[in-house]
Amino acid sequence: MLGQRKKMEKKKAFTYAGICARLSDNAQEQKYLRKTITGILRSATGMADFADKLKTAGIETKVKKSTEQVLYRSTALDGAWVPEDALGSEFTSEGIE
Numbered sequence: 001m002l003g004q005r006k007k008m009e010k011k012k013a014f015t016y017a018g019i020c021a022r023l024s025d026n027a028q029e030q031k032y033l034r035k036t037i038t039g040i041l042r043s044a045t046g047m048a049d050f051a052d053k054l055k056t057a058g059i060e061t062k063v064k065k066s067t068e069q070v071l072y073r074s075t076a077l078d079g080a081w082v083p084e085d086a087l088g089s090e091f092t093s094e095g096i097e
Helices: 002-012 016-043 047-056
Strands: 059-064 069-074
Touching (some): 016 047, 016 059, 016 069, 047 059
Antiparallel strands (some): 059 069
């Protein structure tokens, strides 16, 4: 029964309503990340302080090895990794430095 439920949930994700819900979630997550990162950037005294404050705020980062792109993820939300360029040029590695 549980396996059947997961299959149904997976199918719903690819319906029009499911796609719209996912897009809405993505937009909310990006908005949250932009707002939180902007606040942290204003108060950070350097890159190490910036990284520490991100962790404290529940934002994880990792670097995609193949492209060296920074990915952000909020542990407070659904946890999807968001590429830096999806947030805007000011949130890329070059824009932050």
